[in-house]
Amino acid sequence: MNIENAQVQMRKGILEFCILHVISRGEVYASDMLEELTSARIMVVEGTLYPLLTRLKNAGLLDYKWVESSSGPPRKYYVLTDNGKLFLDAMQDTWLDLADSVKTIIKKTDEAIQTQKPS
Amino acid sequence: MNIENAQVQMRKGILEFCILHVISRGEVYASDMLEELTSARIMVVEGTLYPLLTRLKNAGLLDYKWVESSSGPPRKYYVLTDNGKLFLDAMQDTWLDLADSVKTIIKKTDEAIQTQKPS
DNA sequence: ATATAGTACCTTGCATAGCAAAGTACCTTT
DNA sequence: AAAGGTACTTTGCTATGCAAGGTACTATAT
Numbered sequence: 001m002n003i004e005n006a007q008v009q010m011r012k013g014i015l016e017f018c019i020l021h022v023i024s025r026g027e028v029y030a031s032d033m034l035e036e037l038t039s040a041r042i043m044v045v046e047g048t049l050y051p052l053l054t055r056l057k058n059a060g061l062l063d064y065k066w067v068e069s070s071s072g073p074p075r076k077y078y079v080l081t082d083n084g085k086l087f088l089d090a091m092q093d094t095w096l097d098l099a100d101s102v103k104t105i106i107k108k109t110d111e112a113i114q115t116q117k118p119s
Numbered sequence: 120m121n122i123e124n125a126q127v128q129m130r131k132g133i134l135e136f137c138i139l140h141v142i143s144r145g146e147v148y149a150s151d152m153l154e155e156l157t158s159a160r161i162m163v164v165e166g167t168l169y170p171l172l173t174r175l176k177n178a179g180l181l182d183y184k185w186v187e188s189s190s191g192p193p194r195k196y197y198v199l200t201d202n203g204k205l206f207l208d209a210m211q212d213t214w215l216d217l218a219d220s221v222k223t224i225i226k227k228t229d230e231a232i233q234t235q236k237p238s
Numbered sequence: 239a240t241a242t243a244g245t246a247c248c249t250t251g252c253a254t255a256g257c258a259a260a261g262t263a264c265c266t267t268t
Numbered sequence: 269a270a271a272g273g274t275a276c277t278t279t280g281c282t283a284t285g286c287a288a289g290g291t292a293c294t295a296t297a298t
Contacts (some may be wrong), residue, residue, distance in 0.1 A: 003206065003209045003210070003213070005254085006136075006206075006209075006210055006213065007213045008254090008285070008286085009131060009132040009135065009254080009255080009285095010132035010133060010136070010210075010213055010214065010217055011132065011217065011285085012128060012131060012255095012284070012285060013128040013129035013130065013131050013132045013133075014129060014132075014217070014221060015284095015285080016125060016128070017125075017129070017221075018221065018224055021224050021225065021228050022224070022228075024228055025227070025228055025231040025232075026231070029246085029247095030246070030247075031245080031246075040220045040223050040224050040227075041216065041220050042217075042220050042221075042224075044285095045285085045286065045287080046246090046248090046286095047249090047285075047286050047287060047288080048285050048286060050246095050247065050249090051248085051249085051284080051285085051286095052284085052285085053247095054248085055284090069245085069246085069293095069294085070294095071244090071245080071294075071295075072244070072245040072246065072293070072294055072295080073247080073292065073293040073294065074246080074247095074293080075245090075246065075247090076246085076247075087122065087125075090122045090125075091122070091125055091129075092225070094122070094125065095129065097160065098129055098130065098133070098161075099218055099221075101159045101160050101161050102136070102137065102161075102214065102218075104159050105137055105140050105141070105159050105161075106140065106211070108144070108159075109140050109141075109143055109144055112144040112145070113144075124283080127256070127257085127283090128283080130256085131255070131256060131283095131284095134255090134256080135255095148275085149275070149276075150274080150275075163256095164257065164258080165257095165275090165276085165277090166256075166257050166259080166277095166278090167255085167257060169275095169276060169277065169278090170255080170256085170257095170277085170278085171255085171256085172276095173277090174255090188264095188265085188274085188275085190265080190266075190273090190274080191264075191266080191273070191274040192263065192264040192265060192273095192274060192275050192276080193264080193265095193275080193276095194274090194275065194276090195275085
């Protein structure tokens with residue numbers, strides 16, 4: 001039970017959400033996504049990303065096409081399907097609700113501490 | 120791949136954090152926590168909470184004492200240990216960072232959409 | 239031509255942790 | 269003593285992140 005593990009756990013639930021977000025902006029392939037997410041300080045690695053993309057594709061939320069590259073092997077460029085867009089919207093609602101709930105909990109704790117130790 | 124499952128996944132990472140928060144306010148037992156979290160719209164059930172409390176206790180973040188009840192079986196009242204307080208602070212930093220990262224991602228998508236469809 | 243390096247995608251095996259459901263134990267009320 | 273409520277526990281399942289290793293294609297250097 002270390003803080004690194006706790007950070008991993010927190011990240012878990014939102015990876016799918018963040019990846020759908022990045023794809024929603026336009027066609028991207030895996031390395032684009034890794035770069036985008038890393039620059040937003042959301043740590044992801046290949047072993048997480050590829051299986052996740054496959055799951056999302058199989059669930060009908062994503063589609064992809066192969067595109068030749070001028071500097072290496074071909075790439076899978078992903079886009080959201082209509083279902084994927086709906087799903088992303090639903091996830092965003094969930095996230096905003098959750099973030100608000102946590103905000104409430106933090107605030108309530110702060111108030112409890114203020115009451116215990118009035119300045 | 121349904122939205123309910125996505126909600127569960129998002130919740131996962133923050134349950135520990137929210138539970139430590141509730142305990143940080145003062146001695147509580149499991150039913151108190153369930154009530155607190157439910158009222159904050161963080162859904163938790165017994166099968167999740169009890170094993171989690173045991174894990175946190177074994178990790179040295181929590182301590183408890185048995186207290187007789189006037190209306191049923193005895194209860195385990197939990198408090199944070201010093202280590203638990205430090206851990207909670209670290210988790211809060213992690214949470215705030217994460218929430219900020221997600222906010223950035225959402226904002227960036229909104230901007231991308233604005234650019235595509237200028238009013 | 240062949241070897242090396244770089245890029246891109248995929249797979250395997252493991253560990254963590256939420257959850258539904260069933261179980262145990264204690265207390266109060268009738 | 270039987271029934272019902274409260275509280276804590278356990279079992280089996282599932283989902284999913286991740287480290288590590290693997291496959292395959294392309295470009296460059298020799």
